Amino acid sequence: MKLTLPARQPFNFRNTVRSHGWYQMAPFDYDEDENILKYVIRLETSKVLEIQIREAPDGISVEAQKKLTTAEVNDLTKTVTWMFGLEMDFSDFYAAAKKELKLAHVVQKAYGRVLRSPTLFEDVLKTILTTNTLWSATKRMNLNLIKEFGPALAWPDRQTEKHAFPEPAEIAASSPEVLREAVRVGYRAPSIHELAVRVASGELDIESFKTSGLPTLELRKELLKIKGVGPYAAANLLLILGRGDFIPVDSWALKLVSHEWYDGEPVTPKQVEKHFEKWGEFKGLAYWFWNWKYKG
DNA sequence: GGTAGACCTGGACGC
DNA sequence: GCGTCCAGGTCTACC
Numbered sequence: 001m002k003l004t005l006p007a008r009q010p011f012n013f014r015n016t017v018r019s020h021g022w023y024q025m026a027p028f029d030y031d032e033d034e035n036i037l038k039y040v041i042r043l044e045t046s047k048v049l050e051i052q053i054r055e056a057p058d059g060i061s062v063e064a065q066k067k068l069t070t071a072e073v074n075d076l077t078k079t080v081t082w083m084f085g086l087e088m089d090f091s092d093f094y095a096a097a098k099k100e101l102k103l104a105h106v107v108q109k110a111y112g113r114v115l116r117s118p119t120l121f122e123d124v125l126k127t128i129l130t131t132n133t134l135w136s137a138t139k140r141m142n143l144n145l146i147k148e149f150g151p152a153l154a155w156p157d158r159q160t161e162k163h164a165f166p167e168p169a170e171i172a173a174s175s176p177e178v179l180r181e182a183v184r185v186g187y188r189a190p191s192i193h194e195l196a197v198r199v200a201s202g203e204l205d206i207e208s209f210k211t212s213g214l215p216t217l218e219l220r221k222e223l224l225k226i227k228g229v230g231p232y233a234a235a236n237l238l239l240i241l242g243r244g245d246f247i248p249v250d251s252w253a254l255k256l257v258s259h260e261w262y263d264g265e266p267v268t269p270k271q272v273e274k275h276f277e278k279w280g281e282f283k284g285l286a287y288w289f290w291n292w293k294y295k296g
Numbered sequence: 297g298g299t300a301g302a303c304c305t306g307g308a309c310g311c
Numbered sequence: 312g313c314g315t316c317c318a319g320g321t322c323t324a325c326c
Contacts, residue, residue, distance in 0.1 A: 132320040137305060186304035191321090230321045251319065 001068050005077060006059040007086040012110035013055035016084055019114045019288075021135065025126060025142050027150070027165055028115075039083075040153055041118060042164040043068075044075045048151050050162065053080065060084060082210070085113040088242060093282045102291045111289040114240050120206050121199050122165045127236050128188055128195075128228040144183040149174065171196035191228030209241060216243045216281075235284060244284035247276055253287070259294035 017023045017037050023030040027040035037053045052063045062080050081087065090112035097103035106112065117123045125145075129138045149170045150163035171179075171193065179189035198204040204226075212219055216238060223234040235246035247253065249269040257275060258267045272287075279286040 128321095130320090132303080132318085133305070134307080134319065136307085137319090140306090180304090184305070187302090187321090188304085228321070232320060 001066060001073070002061060002063045003073065003077065004056050004059060004061045005081060005084075005086055007084065008089055009058065010107060010110035011059065011086070011113075013060060015109050015111060016113045017115055019111075021130075021138075022115045022117065022126070025139055026146050027162065029162075040150075040162050040164045041076070041079065042151065042167070043072050045069075045072055047072065048153055048164045050153055051076070051080070053084075059086065079118045083116045083118060085116065085242065088113055090285075093244070093285050096279070096282055097286070100286075103286060103289065105291060106289050112285060114242075114288075116240050117165065119165075120209055120237075120241075121168055121195075123240050124195065124206065124223075124226060124229065124233075124237060125192060127233045128191060129185065130236075131188075131228070131230070131233055141183060141185050141188075145171075145179075145185070148178070148183050168196045168200035172200040188228060191226075194227050216245045219243065220246065239284045239288060243281075244286075244288075245281050246284050247272060247287045248284070249273070255296075256290075256292050256294050260290075260292060 014035055017030060017035075022028055023037060029038040030036070031038070035055060038050055039053065040048065040050050042048050047066075047068075049064050049066050054061045054063070060080070062076065064076075068076065093112055094107045097106045117126065126138075126142060129141045129145075133141075146163045146165060147161075149166035151166075153162045153164075174193070176189040176193045179185050179192055183189075185192060195204075199206050209219060209222065212222075214222070219241070220234050220238060223229050223237050224231075229237070231246075232248050232250050235248035238244070238246050239248065249272050253272050254267055254269070257272045258264055261267075261275060262271075276283045276287050
């Protein structure tokens with residue numbers, strides 16, 4: 001099965017894939033040389049398969065080694081369109097960025113899109129795994145979680161040990177103790193379990209946030225109600241949701257701003273905010289795609 | 297509203 | 312091989 005999906009222009013496949021670290025986290029698997037993004041997806045029919053996403057003229061192509069029903073193709077189309085933000089329009093951001101030398105590259109590189117997981121549940125959980133730890137540990141915890149709770153690929157896709165991301169109910173049926181001992185998420189275990197229970201029980205309709213009409217400030221308040229989600233995580237999730245009003249200030253942001261404007265001297269989150277205040281609803285985007293002096 | 301300290305893991309380092 | 316230190320956001324208690 002192969003389908004081609006158009007993207008609103010400008011669009012750049014590689015830059016969307018590499019917009020943040022998600023492409024390095026299972027069930028994503030990016031082949032840098034071939035520029036192919038693989039993802040182990042679970043369709044609404046519970047079918048688990050690996051898809052291969054490539055650059056195509058004016059958009060992307062999606063391929064699976066399986067025959068799919070019309071309903072499954074529609075489901076896949078909707079999901080991949082969301083993941084790549086194919087319909088997103090950044091013309092207002094580009095118009096604002098035109099006057100800033102440090103953002104002069106954004107149109108040409110088609111920056112603006114941030115790679116998403118199929119569900120916001122997956123994005124929230126992964127974001128919690130990024131907090132208060134090193135990137136290598138984030139990837140390990142995520143992999144442990146998927147291996148522990150996610151369904152394995154079926155043949156013929158199953159040439160390697162790959163799993164889809166677990167559904168809320170699969171984690172909710174477990175316990176914080178298992179999350180701590182087997183998945184090694186440490187003190188995050190109660191937060192992750194509580195999130196899974198709330199979503200699985202229907203108490204928290206987290207997927208509705210994707211299409212929420214709430215003002216960004218209100219949506220942020222809702223995200224902050226999730227245990228384990230603080231200012232950094234909320235800003236990161238808002239960026240994923242296409243709301244660029246907040247900056248995900250972490251230790252990296254402090255380092256970037258410190259080298260950009262303070263000769264490497266320590267800075268506070270308030271100083272980070274100050275430098276992007278004028279960007280208003282594009283604050284997060286301006287920060288994210290800024291052409292930083294410090295490259296790490 | 298601001299701040300200090302605890303939370304937990306694994307890598308780096310010294311012995 | 313063992314012990315110690317450190318990095319990384321969020322939460323809670325306290326002022």
